[in-house]
Amino acid sequence: MTYSFDTQIDRRNTGSNKWSKYASDVLPMWVADMDFAAAPPIIDAITERLRHPVFGYCSAKPELRDQIVADMQAKYGWTISPDDIVFLPGVEPGFNMAIKALLSPGKTLAIQTPIYRPILMAPRHWDLSQVDLQVDRPVAEQAAALALADAVLLCNPHNPTGKVYGRDDLQALAAATRGKPIISDEIHCELLYDGRKHIPIASLDPSIARRTITLMSAAKTYNIPGLKAGFAIVTDQMLREQFNASRLGMVDSVNILGLEASLAAFRDCADWRDDVVAYLQANRDYLVKAVAERLPGVSMVAPEGTYLAWLDCRALGLDDPQAYFLEHARIAFSAGSDFGARYGKFIRLNFGCTRATLEEAIECLAACPAFASRA
Ligand SMILES: Cc1ncc(COP(=O)(O)O)c(C=O)c1O
Known part of the structure; x- marks a missing residue:
């Protein structure tokens, strides 16, 4: 490993959401960013850009488009063209734009459950009905439910379970949705463990790509979500125009430093990425073992990707595990309830830390009484 992730960096008083929400004696393991410094090439690229003193409106350089095109080919065998890419200030605005572009009120959107809160809220924001896709069951067994949906919003790799x-x-998902649109949030796509390879659903077949809006970003893997840059890949021109038209004056262009950082991340940070994935995988393994050995009544399925662990605390018999651990640990x-009303006895733990x-x-x-009495 070239990079070490063991350095403890004090993030308090830096405007960090994660480190400012709770009292100073609370260890924050909630919002999905990591406690690691960004890779040196990213910091160099931003620093270099800051040497130019004009920060006018900006657009992505052709090098960034070309880099993404080359990456899609090299990483996933997916051929796209530079014009297929739409830059966005984030993946969350991207899936909301996509919904607005594709579905009128009253239509039905399939989402996975449990699910990242902004996705959970999307059907309500846009006055849609919802069909649930159970993350812990094979998609093929859920074809009947999926057939009811007018579109699907897929999150893969999945937040919060890491599936x-x-x-x-x-x-199976492409078959069950039978020509209907797919919005695919793949923001965690480079954080996969045990040698797994990510498959963008749009890369399966050009006919699937034509009905898919794929959303990606350097934000999670390279730990730069505060720089607010992401992108959509939409290979069908008409769908792309529809998607762009749904900005509606609310989704602006991308932050200039976010664009510089994204280029540096994708072009110059493969070693850093491999090292951070190895470190996170070791964290995951440590966590799986520690939960099994030291936290009786808590269970988890080892995440296959992401730095998020979904802990099932039902057997502890606590009313609200999130509140309990905040108070006692x-x-x-x-809180699990953020990911669906049925998940109040779960918690999500962020292991993107030293x-x-x-x-x-x-x-x-x-050391919590809940475990002491079970040991
Ligand atoms: C699945 C998923 N999608 C989207 C986002 C947010 O992305 P952005 O900050 O680019 O809007 C997150 C952040 O945690 C996420 O986990």
């Missing part, structure tokens, strides 16, 4: 959909599930997790922080978290958890 990575393989070829069979993606094929002084750790702030994301190993020492993760170890400290396990110590604090294991």
